[in-house]
Amino acid sequence: METFFTTELTIPITQVMILLTLSTLALIFGRIRLALLINYCFTLYWGYIANLDLFRGDQAAKVAKFSLFYFGFGAVIIVLAVIGFMYYRE
Numbered sequence: 001m002e003t004f005f006t007t008e009l010t011i012p013i014t015q016v017m018i019l020l021t022l023s024t025l026a027l028i029f030g031r032i033r034l035a036l037l038i039n040y041c042f043t044l045y046w047g048y049i050a051n052l053d054l055f056r057g058d059q060a061a062k063v064a065k066f067s068l069f070y071f072g073f074g075a076v077i078i079v080l081a082v083i084g085f086m087y088y089r090e
Helices: 001-004 013-028 030-050 061-087
Strands: none
Touching: 013 030, 030 061
């Protein structure tokens, strides 16, 4: 459990600016679901892909299987959300 409390994630400021720009544009044009999907994708990227080296190592060996399962579940949610956007009619 100590691994979770002592891990520090780094997020580049350029990526934060891209997230804010894309989210703001989506919200300005009234695409609330798209803004939520953008935020979710960035969160998943920052948590697992950008900081992947934090999940590799001796201390995180027990967490590796759960993290991989959790990331896979997140990817499935993104795919289902995109499919839902494609077939949703207002």
